[in-house]
Amino acid sequence: MTNAVAKVAALHFPHRHLLTVEGLGAAEINFLLDLADKAADDNRQTGKKRDLLRGRTLINLFFEASTRTQSSFEMAAKRLGADVMNMNVPTSSVQKGETLIDTAMTLNAMRPDIIVVRHHAAGAVELLAQKIDCSVINAGDGSHQHPTQALLDALTIRRAKGRIAGLTVAICGDILHSRVARSNIIVLNALGARVRIAAPSTLLPAAADRMGAEVFTDMWKALDGADVVMMLRLQRERMEGSYVPSTREYFHFFGLDHEKLARAKPDAVIMHPGPMNRGVEIASTVADHSRSLIRDQVEMGVAVRMAVLEALARNLPKR
């Protein structure tokens, strides 16, 4: 890439970090999706490897275990030629905060170029970004944000439907605890989709009606005429009595089965960020349905992360 092209790119995505999708405009999101679109096509060829990040170091810093997101970032970074280090930091409940700041200081001293962080506390990635000099990518902070998930979901929808504007997207399940839902609502709204959320009232945040989505506690109604059905994972510890009475009852009212799916448009697509609880939030046969995009989401995950790395790398200081 010539310098002039790089400068234009930097103008399209003038950020050092990707901590949240809040505040990103449609143009910035589309710029990333276009980059990712191309990466997705390239990834299907042989000779995928590029050298945009050659000599750069990326650290995957995961305070919360996640096989798929971590390996997706690792794959994306390696395809762009970066050196990747994976750090998994198990945390005790008492020492969490101290570990975070101390770890940030330690890693900063190693002079990485990009750090990808997942943490169980909302705001933790932003706090860490204040303490270090390199680019930081939020790979999920508590119930707050998961920016690359929302971008990969948008790309998956765009490739399947050819557009996002005007589509009706129903996001169903544990909205209260979901960073995926929070990020998706923002990105889908920015791109002109109509967003619905569906959950039992115990799994909706206070002021859910002000999140930028139409709120449903009846999933059948939420799916009426939907173009996209996006299911969320229900954490095991929330299944038995604390938020919903049982997995059986939850599946009856909020699990995606063929009967509920029939309420959506005949060509409606099915999505899930994974990992799935088959038989809890989604019937096994629906997950494997011909209109299921769940495996496409994984593929687009690598492409979107390559796009994000590429966009941020262009803003990295020259060595």
Place this chain on the structure above:
Amino acid sequence: MNAATISAKRTGHGAKAGTATVFINARIVDPAANRDEPGGLLVREGRIADVGSHLRRNAPEGVDVVDCKGHVLAPGLIDAQVFTGEPGFEHRETLKTASHAAASGGVTTMVVMPETNPVIDQVALVDFIQRRARDNAIVHVHTMAAMTKGLKGEEMTEIGLLKRAGAIAFSNGKTSVANTRVMRNVLLYSKDFGALIVHHTEDPYLSANGSMNSGEVAARLGLAGVPKAAETIMLERDVRLVELTGGRYHAATISCADSLEVVRAAKARKLPVTCGVSINHLTLNENDIGPYRTFFKVRPPLRSDEDRAAMIRGLASGDIDIIVSSHDPQDADDKRRPFAEATDGAVGLETLLPAALRLYHSGELPLQTILRALTSNPAKLLGLHSGRLEKGAIADIILFDPGEPWVVNKDLLRSRSKNTPFDESKMQGRVLRTLVAGETVYQYPGGERA
């Protein structure tokens, strides 16, 4: 035990025995007497010897003269909710450092909370606080004692003996007594001794894991919320128990419009119920948290701006009795954490008056109303003889310039901890001199003189 008996030992400066000082050319503001007029005030032997407009220009013979240049002379502030770290957490704050912060903020009496390590739930520990305060503090210090052993909310403390030892009121710290039977018995038993029960009202089950006000902002930040109902449900329960028992009850810090309605209704029924509000809930709201600013993480959490406005209305109507700083020093390491894991609390002794004066400058409250909630009302609540500019009263007095602009710099705070939500905030109004029992313990410019 009255205010004078635990006053600190001061040496060297200020009025000596037999000497007298007259403050002339002042704007005398004394809410207890509905006084706001030009005048002067004479201090002799630690007490107010005379006050009135006749002293505005005329100094009696043979006394030191201080020209107040038209600034406000008012009773020293009485802060009914101050957390220190003594004993147990001296790295956060000691009685000494808190008292210096108090003096520079115009607070002449501070009531310290029993939430220490060990918890102040025994007579010997009340003695300890009084002795440490006498030896080290430069303002009056009173202590509340725990109403339940170890603040666990299970067993009542020796309320009678603790009160006799000098505990000014009884608190359960920053947690509510969830067990209704225990709370009923505390209110019943305390009534026999005329003891005041001060309660933090927050249902622990509804507020579990919550770190800020429940609502739109919390939903966006992905933080678990503390609903207003957690406060009002506990408050309504307590009001029912007061009705049942007749115990004297004070809700420590209410934070929302719904709670104000509960207190208003209780007062309309002539129940012995009063309430306070922290300066934070009068001047800040949940939006100040912005991108997870943990210095704005307090308990109860900052609410919406409509709730803040309701707190101001409550002061104007008199339904809210007192303003407290809720001074709560926390060290930086405990604040520099992800929001949900950071500690609650904000220091406030030094910014209490200037922050309160924001409501005066904005025209939201008259000066008398603000000062009443900081002087005569807490004195009445706690049974203190200070908080007024009356002939014969102890000379706890402040002189302040309500107009002087300045900017808060946390590094210049006298408190050992710097966790102020007002860092770099513009303030208007500054304490020029603080007198405790007639002696100058703080002077601006120049700092403390004790």
